[in-house]
Amino acid sequence: MPRVVLLVSLVAVLAMATGDPAVAAARGGGHGRLIHLLFYMHDITGGPGQTAVQVIKGPGPAHPVMPGSHFGDTTVMDDALTEGPGASSRVLGRARGTYTLASLGAPVLSVSMTVALTGGAYNGSTIAVAGLDDISASARELAVVGGTGAFRRATGHVLWRTAKMESRDHMVLELDVYATVPGAAPAPPPRADVVVHQAALNHNLD
Ligand SMILES: *[C@@H]1O[C@H](CO)[C@@H](O)[C@H](O)[C@H]1NC(C)=O
Secondary structure, eight states: OOHHHHHHHHHHHHHHHOOOHHHHHHTTTTOSEEEEEEEEEEEEOSSTTOOEEEEEOOOSSBOSSSTTOBTTOEEEEEEEEESSSSTTSOEEEEEEEEEEEOOSSSOEEEEEEEEEEOSGGGTTOEEEEEEEEETTSSEEEEEEEEEEGGGTTOEEEEEEEEEEEEETTEEEEEEEEEEEESSSSOOOOTHHHHHHHHHHHHHHHO
16 A cells, blocks of 8 residues: 555544544534645756746845845756655656745745645645745645645645755655545546546537
């Protein structure tokens, strides 16, 4: 059984078994299903296998606590998400989006990204994540603001930690995702809607 599936079923069982109010709140006050995912994000900003590229160089003065960086510096990423922290670990998806140095005085990035899952139980589904990443804090919390497929109308949070520096240009982040989705039934596959819309269109043309 793949590790993600195992984790998800374990957490689902735990969430149902416990009376912990925090868990109940995470489940949406008793409605909805909690999905817990754990994966590692590889942000490679240079060298071979680069996945993140700076597209805006802030024009302002040097940042007071981040040498070589400027307020407004913005990077676009298409980072691999893996099951374990190793670079050769099984790929479960990609984190696609941007991060911007958005604090004038602190090492704080504003992150906006979509997690596209390409393996495991949620292949084809996406999770939208937004929030602040204070890189000086050991643990950060970002928000799950939505999703598609199995994550339609998801709410929740992501605990975000720096796992290790593989090299100067390769940072590995641990992402612990807690998403609550409404209802107990899995969402229908996205293709079904396309078919329905196409059928309606054909009908109107008849
Ligand atoms: C994920 O879904 C795509 C599209 O349906 C499919 O081509 C691919 O083989 C799937 N990958 C895995 C690991 O199941």
